[in-house]
Amino acid sequence: MKGYFRYFGGKVVWIIITFIFAFLLNFMLPRMMPGDPVAVITQRVTTGMQSQSGIQAVYEEYQELFGTNKPLLTQFFLYAKNLLHGDFGTSFSQYPRPVGDILASSIWWTVMLQLPAIIVGWLIGNVLGVLAAYLRGGYDKIAMPASVFVSGLPAFGMAIILLVIFAVELNWFPTSGGYDVARIPDFSWAFIWSVFIHYQLPFWSIVLVVTGGQAIGMRSMAIYELNSDYVKYSRFMGIKDRRIILYVFRNAMLPQITGLALAIGTIVGGALVAEIIFSYPGLGTTILSAIRSQDYPLISATTLIITLMVLITTFTIEVLYGFIDPRIKAAQSD
C-alpha cells in the first residue's frame, strides 16, 4: 500500500508542478507578445471619440482595471490572489457579468459532451482495432482504410458532414444549440428530450473521430500481441480463440490507456472546434465569442480552465492505470 501512495504522491506533485507552469504560461504568453493589449482595447472602445484627453483617461482607467501599470511581479501575485478567490475578473463583451459566471454555465456542457464521447469512442475504437487485427482479410481491408480516413478528418469536418446530412437534409436533428431556446430550462420531460436531441450530432461526431484514431493504434498493438509467445503457447494448449482474444485485448489495452492519457489534449482541442459548428453552449463556443469580441479576461480564463480539465483527466487516467497495470503493482511490492 505504501508503494501505491508513493506512486500517487509522485503523480500529484507532478500535476501540481505542471499546473503552476501552465498557469505561468497563461499569464506570461500574452504579456510577452509585442504590442500593448490595453492600447488595442482602448482604441476599440474609443472609436469615434474626438477628445485626446478623454482617450487618455479611458486608457488609464483600463490600465488601473487590469493592473498593467504595476510591475509584472505585482501583477502576477494580484492575478494569482484573485484566482484563488475564484475571481476571474469581469468580461468585456458581456459587461458587467463576471467571467467565472460565464464559465460556470458553459463548462458542464463541455464536460457532459466530451467525456462520454471520448470514452465511448475509445471503447468502440479498441474493439474494432482488435477485431481488425484478429479477423484480418476483408474486414481489415475495409475497416483499416476507413479508420485512417475518419481519423484524418478533423472533428469539425465530421461535425459539418453529420450536420448537413442529418440536420439540414433529413431534418432529424436540430442544427444548433444545446437545447430548444423556446423552452425555459427545467426538469420537465420535454426539456430533457430537447437536450437529448441536441446532444446527438455533436456527440457522434466526436465519437466517430476518436474511434478511427483508436482503432488504428489498437490494431497495431493487437498485431504485436498476436505474434507473441503467450498467444502461440495458448494455441498449442488448445485454448479457445475467444479466450485468447480476451487476453490479447487486455494486454493491448494497457498501452492504449497511456495513449489516451497523452492524446487527450489533442482530442479536446479538436472537439472544442466541433462544438462551435453546432453552436453548442460549451467552452468551445465561449472561446470563439471571446476571441471575436476581443474579450481578453474571458479568453485567458477559458484556456486556463481547459488546461485544468485536461490535467485532471490525465491525472485520473494515470491513477486508474496504477490500479490496472500489474507491472506497477509488482514494482511497488518490492
Next chain:
Amino acid sequence: MKHTLRQVFHSPRFVVGFAIFAFIVLLVIVYPIFVRSAPLGIIGQGTFFPPGIYVNAYDSIGSEPYTLKLDNAAAKRLASRLSDEQRLAMMEWLVAAGLSENEIDPADTEKLLEQWENNYDPTINIPGQTNARRNYFVRLNASLGGILATEAAIIAEMNAETNTLEETGSVDQTDYVNINDVPNKRLLPLGTDNFGRDVLTELVSAIGTSLLIGLVAGLIATTIGLTLGLIAGYIGGFADDIVMFFTNMFTVIPTFVLLILISYGIGQEQRGAVTIAVVIGFTSWVWTTRAVRAQVISLRNRDHVNLSKLSGHSTTRIILLSILPYIASYVVMAFILQISSAILAEAGLSILGLGPKTTEVPTLGLMMNWAMIYQAQVLGYWWAYLPVIITIALISFSLNLMNTGLDQVFNPALRE
C-alpha cells in the same frame, strides 16, 4: 537506399497514399498555369453563386440566333419556371376542390397543368379559405397564363431623342445560341464564395498555402524534436532530466491552448501564413522528442556504437553515422504526421478566427472559417465548404496512408 526505396514503393498503402498526395501537389503546380486569375480576385457581385458555366446574357442576345425545333423544350421551360411553392399551392387547391391526393403529382408538370386548366374556376368558393388566399390563386392562374405564352420576347432600346422604346429585335422561344459564338463566358466549377471569389481557384491556392504551412511547421517541429531527442537520449544525465521535464510538461498542457494564447497575443495584423506555421511548429515537437529519445536510448549501448566510441570518434560523428541512420525511417514517418497535424491545426485555429490574415493568402482553414461565418452549411451552399473538407481529409488521409505503409515496411511485426 535504393533497395529501401524499392521496398517502400512495393507497399500498396504507401503507393496509394503517395499517388493521392502527388496528385494534389501536381494540381497546385499545374492549375495556375492554365487559370491565371488572382486567387483572391472578387469577380461576383453577391454571395455564393452556384457552380456552373456562366454565359453573358447581353452577348447572347447579340449573337446570331439558330432555330432548333426540340420536342420537350416547352415542357422543360415550364418545369423550370414553376416553383415548388406554386406546385404545392396548386395541389392544395385541387385537393380542396375535390380531386383525390393520389391523382396529383406535383413533380409531373404537364399533368399538373392539365389538371389545373380543367378544374380551376375562380368562382368556386372553397370553404374555410380566406379572401387573401383566394386572390393568391387568381394571381397564380394569371401568371400561369404568362408562362404558357408562346410569343417572342421583344428587345427594345430607349430612343434618347423621343424618350420612347423602339423595338430592335425579338427572341423567339425556339431561338438558340451557340455557346462558342458568345465571347464572354466563365466556367465556375465550384461557384463563388461569400465574397464572390472563384472557389476552385481559391481552393487550389489555399491547398498550396496549407501545404506550405504543413511543411514549415513539420520541418521546425521535427528539427526541434530530433535535436532534443538526441541530446536527451545520447548525452543523458542532467541534459536528459531537463529535456524530459519540459517534454512531459508540454505533453500534458494542451497544444491547442498554447496555440490560442500565442496567436491571440501576436495580433491579427502580424499573423501571416508563415508566422502561424512557425507557431504551430514550435508547439508540436513533443511527440518527436519522446520517440527519438526512446529509440536513441535503445541504440546507445549497441555494439556498433560502443565500437565507434572505442575508436575515438567524435560525438557528432557517432550520432551522424551510428545513430541517425537507424532512426531515419522513424523521423521521416514523424515528419509526415507533423505535416498532416499542422494542416489540421491551422484549420482549427482559423475557424476560431485566429488564423492568418484574411486579405493576403487563402488557406483551407480560412475558407472554412468564412463559409461557417456565412452559415453556408445550413443554407445549403455545399460548394463553399464541402470541397475544403474533402481536400483536408484527402491530404491527411494520403499522409496517414503513406505513414502506415512505411510503418509496415520498417516494422516487420506489422507485415502481413
